[in-house]
Structures are given as structure tokens and as C-alpha cells.
Amino acid sequence: xxxxxxxxxxxxxxxxxxxxxxxxxxxxxxxxxxxxxxxxxxxxxxxxxxxxxxxxxxxxxxxxxxxxxxxxxxxxxxxxxxxxxxxxxxxxxxxxxxxxxxxxxxxxxxxxxxxxxxxxxxx
Amino acid sequence: xxxxxxxxxxxxxxxxxxxxxxxxxxxxxxxxxxxxxxxxxxxxxxxxxxxxxxxxxxxxxxxxxxxxxxxxxxxxxxxxxxxxxxxxxxxxxxxxxxxxxxxxxxxxxxxxxxxxxxxxxxx
Amino acid sequence: xxxxxxxxxxxxxxxxxxxxxxxxxxxxxxxxxxxxxxxxxxxxxxxxxxxxxxxxxxxxxxxxxxxxxxxxxxxxxxxxxxxxxxxxxxxxxxxxxxxxxxxxxxxxxxxxxxxxxxxxxxx
Amino acid sequence: xxxxxxxxxxxxxxxxxxxxxxxxxxxxxxxxxxxxxxxxxxxxxxxxxxxxxxxxxxxxxxxxxxxxxxxxxxxxxxxxxxxxxxxxxxxxxxxxxxxxxxxxxxxxxxxxxxxxxxxxxxx
Ligand SMILES: [Fe+3]
Ligand SMILES: [Fe+3]
Ligand SMILES: [Fe+3]
Ligand SMILES: [Fe+3]
Numbered sequence: 001x002x003x004x005x006x007x008x009x010x011x012x013x014x015x016x017x018x019x020x021x022x023x024x025x026x027x028x029x030x031x032x033x034x035x036x037x038x039x040x041x042x043x044x045x046x047x048x049x050x051x052x053x054x055x056x057x058x059x060x061x062x063x064x065x066x067x068x069x070x071x072x073x074x075x076x077x078x079x080x081x082x083x084x085x086x087x088x089x090x091x092x093x094x095x096x097x098x099x100x101x102x103x104x105x106x107x108x109x110x111x112x113x114x115x116x117x118x119x120x121x122x123x
Numbered sequence: 124x125x126x127x128x129x130x131x132x133x134x135x136x137x138x139x140x141x142x143x144x145x146x147x148x149x150x151x152x153x154x155x156x157x158x159x160x161x162x163x164x165x166x167x168x169x170x171x172x173x174x175x176x177x178x179x180x181x182x183x184x185x186x187x188x189x190x191x192x193x194x195x196x197x198x199x200x201x202x203x204x205x206x207x208x209x210x211x212x213x214x215x216x217x218x219x220x221x222x223x224x225x226x227x228x229x230x231x232x233x234x235x236x237x238x239x240x241x242x243x244x245x246x
Numbered sequence: 247x248x249x250x251x252x253x254x255x256x257x258x259x260x261x262x263x264x265x266x267x268x269x270x271x272x273x274x275x276x277x278x279x280x281x282x283x284x285x286x287x288x289x290x291x292x293x294x295x296x297x298x299x300x301x302x303x304x305x306x307x308x309x310x311x312x313x314x315x316x317x318x319x320x321x322x323x324x325x326x327x328x329x330x331x332x333x334x335x336x337x338x339x340x341x342x343x344x345x346x347x348x349x350x351x352x353x354x355x356x357x358x359x360x361x362x363x364x365x366x367x368x369x
Numbered sequence: 370x371x372x373x374x375x376x377x378x379x380x381x382x383x384x385x386x387x388x389x390x391x392x393x394x395x396x397x398x399x400x401x402x403x404x405x406x407x408x409x410x411x412x413x414x415x416x417x418x419x420x421x422x423x424x425x426x427x428x429x430x431x432x433x434x435x436x437x438x439x440x441x442x443x444x445x446x447x448x449x450x451x452x453x454x455x456x457x458x459x460x461x462x463x464x465x466x467x468x469x470x471x472x473x474x475x476x477x478x479x480x481x482x483x484x485x486x487x488x489x490x491x492x
Contacts, residue, residue, distance in 0.1 A: 073446060096453060117126075355438070
């Protein structure tokens with residue numbers, strides 16, 4: 001029984017849980033590139049104490065590597081406390097050495113684990 | 124392309140990366156139970172700045188639920204700074220309502236993602 | 247204006263938010279020692295979606311060092327989802343090189359930041 | 370002995386460890402506002418396996434509240450693995466109900482804890 005069986009995905013424009021990965025499709029090696037990950041980019045996900053997106057992890061697998069490397073982990077902490085709401089969106093800056101695939105994994109406390117991927121070409 | 128393809132597993136007594144899940148196989152509903160997760164329980168994993176276990180996540184899926192619930196996330200932060208070493212082992216206390224499966228997912232900065240699972244019967 | 251002004255403390259036997267640090271007062275250099283941190287060890291803290299302990303961080307400052315080193319970060323993630331409850335208690339194993347002070351910092355989503363410390367003598 | 374004594378600060382334009390908080394000084398209540406936190410915005414901090422910024426936390430204290438609320442926790446995970454480098458910068462979107470102060474706390478594995486704050490006026 002693998003956690004992989006719980007990793008749900010789909011088109012983020014139609015399914016509000018799928019993390020969108022917003023980044024240029026082509027970058028220069030070693031340059032800082034911003035990668036934005038967002039849950040609910042097109043269709044808002046609820047953001048309440050009862051139902052919320054808790055975190056998004058970002059990984060990168062160089063095309064010629066065997067394993068993915070974790071880039072960042074965003075924890076979204078405020079969901080109504082004193083009327084403060086953290087929206088499930090985060091941006092990280094990263095230097096990539098070569099072409100590969102960015103993966104995002106996110107977690108809804110009610111609907112479990114979701115994922116998405118985006119290829120980035122590094123010149 | 125799913126992150127699921129990167130979730131490696133095996134017998135933690137033979138493969139040092141697989142997170143061991145140490146918990147009673149049978150507990151009472153709503154009682155606090157300790158769940159210990161360990162990487163390297165039988166065969167030590169390196170613990171250096173260059174090669175280390177960074178985190179272990181713990182999830183639980185009740186047998187009759189559709190999605191897993193995250194229980195805890197352990198970040199192991201010290202890997203030689205001032206000669207302090209965090210070993211990749213953590214224990215969390217949890218109250219479980221019914222039978223299900225505990226999942227552990229861990230991350231080595233060189234060898235990627237690993238996982239394991241353990242069924243717990245709740246009476 | 248420093249975050250330090252928000253770090254509340256006290257006797258954990260009387261104030262339920264203060265993280266208790268349970269560890270031997272004397273250990274051997276380089277031996278693995280278990281450090282348990284708990285919020286609500288004596289008086290239970292609420293554990294609901296509305297009011298919960300979200301995390302405990304553990305740091306160590308060797309007596310002769312200028313800065314503390316982070317040992318572990320425990321995130322407690324389940325607070326009633328599918329009737330699963332993560333209790334705010336975690337144990338980490340650590341190798342300490344010399345005498346110093348363990349610090350715990352914890353966060354209640356309603357009552358903010360709390361802290362405690364414990365001296366450990368390393369022989 | 371409080372962790373507060375270890376919270377170092379200063380002008381982020383002159384001290385590379387101090388987290389810069391980049392956000393509008395005035396926003397509308399309940400509108401999404403981007404808050405960017407960066408270590409090394411003016412003077413780069415080293416980013417190696419030996420010496421790195423591991424995380425930045427973001428909190429908000431409404432002017433009339435007693436306690437701060439955590440907004441986000443950014444973990445920067447890659448520091449040279451497969452030549453991937455996570456830069457210590459993150460952006461979170463947040464809805465703020467009223468005027469208050471944003472706090473950032475960051476951690477260098479060699480030079481400890483740092484902090485900064487920024488007042489935001491909410492209309
Ligand atoms: Fe959901
Ligand atoms: Fe490894
Ligand atoms: Fe509280
Ligand atoms: Fe530094």
C-alpha cells in the first residue's frame with residue numbers, strides 16, 4: 001500500500017485542489033527563477049478552520065537524476081484566527097542546473113493529497 | 124508523471140532509508156497512542172551536512188475514509204552544526220477513532236523519497 | 247519591536263501552554279539522548295479545530311557557543327479531521343557535544359508563542 | 370533565559386541576515402496582499418551545505434490583539450544537492466482584517482535566529 005495511491009491530480013483550471021505551478025518553461029542555468037505554486041488559482045478552495053489547504057511542497061528532478069530534490073515547503077498557518085487568512089499560494093526563488101521537472105504536492109485537511117508537475121527547460 | 128513513482132519502499136530491516144513505524148498493532152478508540160517513526164532503526168543512515176534525513180511525515184487513513192489525514196511532520200534540523208546531530212527519529216501521540224493504516228514518508232537529501240505503512244486495529 | 251516580547255513562559259505545571267522539556271539533566275557526549283517536548287503535560291490544552299497547538303520547535307545552545315542550533319520542528323497536523331487528533335507531544339533523539347541549554351518554543355493559534363528552557367550537563 | 374535574547378536584528382540593507390519584509394505599507398481590509406520575505410535582499414548570504422538559511426516564519430499581530438498569529442512558514446530545502454539551490458525568499462498571500470505589524474523570523478544554521486518587523490495600515 002503506497003501513499004502514491006492517494007496522490008490525486010487533474011487540470012488545475014477545472015479541479016480546485018490541484019496545485020498550479022507557475023514558472024517560465026525555459027530558463028538559463030544558474031539564474032534565479034521564481035516558481036509560484038497556488039492551490040485555487042482558477043477556482044477558489046475554501047479557507048476556513050474546518051477546511052483548508054495546509055501546505056504545498058515543491059520538488060525538482062533533473063532529467064538525468066534518479067531522485068527528486070526538495071526545493072521548498074510552504075506551511076499556510078492562519079485560517080481565520082483574528083480574521084487573518086493565509087491564502088494557499090507561495091513563491092520560491094531557485095537556481096536550476098539543468099532541464100528537469102518541477103513537482104508540487106499539496107494537502108487539504110479534508111480531501112487529502114494532490115500533486116502536479118511542470119517541465120522546465122534549462123539552457 | 125506522478126510523485127508516486129519516486130516513493131521507494133522495502134523492508135526497513137534491510138534497507139536503511141525505509142522509515143520504520145513502531146506502534147502497537149491494536150489500540151483502544153480515543154486513547155492516546157505513541158507512534159514512533161525512525162529512519163535507520165536497524166542499519167544507520169549517514170548523518171552529515173552532505174547526506175542526511177531531513178524529515179518524516181506521518182499520516183493515517185481510517186479504513187472507511189477516502190483520504191489520509193496528516194498526523195505530524197518532523198523536521199530534523201541539526202546535522203553537525205556545533206557538533207549537534209538530530210537523529211531521524213520522532214514520536215507523536217495520537218488519538219485514533221477507528222482501524223486504519225499509518226503511513227510514513229521520509230526524505231533523504233541524496234536518495235529522495237521513501238515510505239512505509241502499518242495497519243493499526245482500533246477496538 | 248521584537249518577537250521576544252511575545253514569548254510567554256512560566257511553570258508548565260501551572261500554565262498549560264508552557265512546553266515541558268523532559269530529558270535527563272546529565273548525559274554522555276555523543277550518546278543519543280531522547281528529548282521529549284509536551285504542551286499540556288500536567289493540564290491538558292484544548293485540541294480542536296478552533297483552538298490547538300500547531301507546532302513545537304526545539305533548539306540547543308552549547309554553553310560556549312554564541313548562537314542556538316535548531317534540533318527539530320514538530321508540526322501537529324490533525325485536530326479532529328475524521329476524528330483523528332495529534333496530541334502536542336514529540337520526542338527527538340539527539341547527540342550533544344557539550345553542556346548547554348535546550349530551548350522549546352511552541353505556538354497556540356489563539357494564545358500565541360510560548361517557550362521554556364532546560365539545562366543539560368554533558369560529560 | 371529566553372529565546373528572545375537570541376533574536377538578532379538590524380537594518381537588512383547593511384546586515385545580510387536580517388529578513389527584509391516587502392509589502393505595501395497600506396492595504397484594504399480583506400483584500401489579498403502579497404508579503405515577500407527575503408534574507409540577503411541587498412547583500413547575499415552564503416548558500417551552501419555548510420552555511421545556509423533554513424527557514425523564514427511570518428507572523429502578524431493586529432494592533433488591538435494580544436498575540437501574534439502565524440501566517441506562513443517557508444522551509445528552504447535545497448542547498449547544492451544535484452546543484453539545485455533554494456534561495457531564501459518566499460512570498461505569501463494574506464488577507465488582513467485591520468492594521469498591525471508583520472514579523473519575520475529567520476534561521477541561519479551557523480548564525481542563529483534573526484527577526485524584523487513592518488507596520489501595515491489596513492483601511
Ligand atoms: Fe478541500
Ligand atoms: Fe541517503
Ligand atoms: Fe491556547
Ligand atoms: Fe549566516
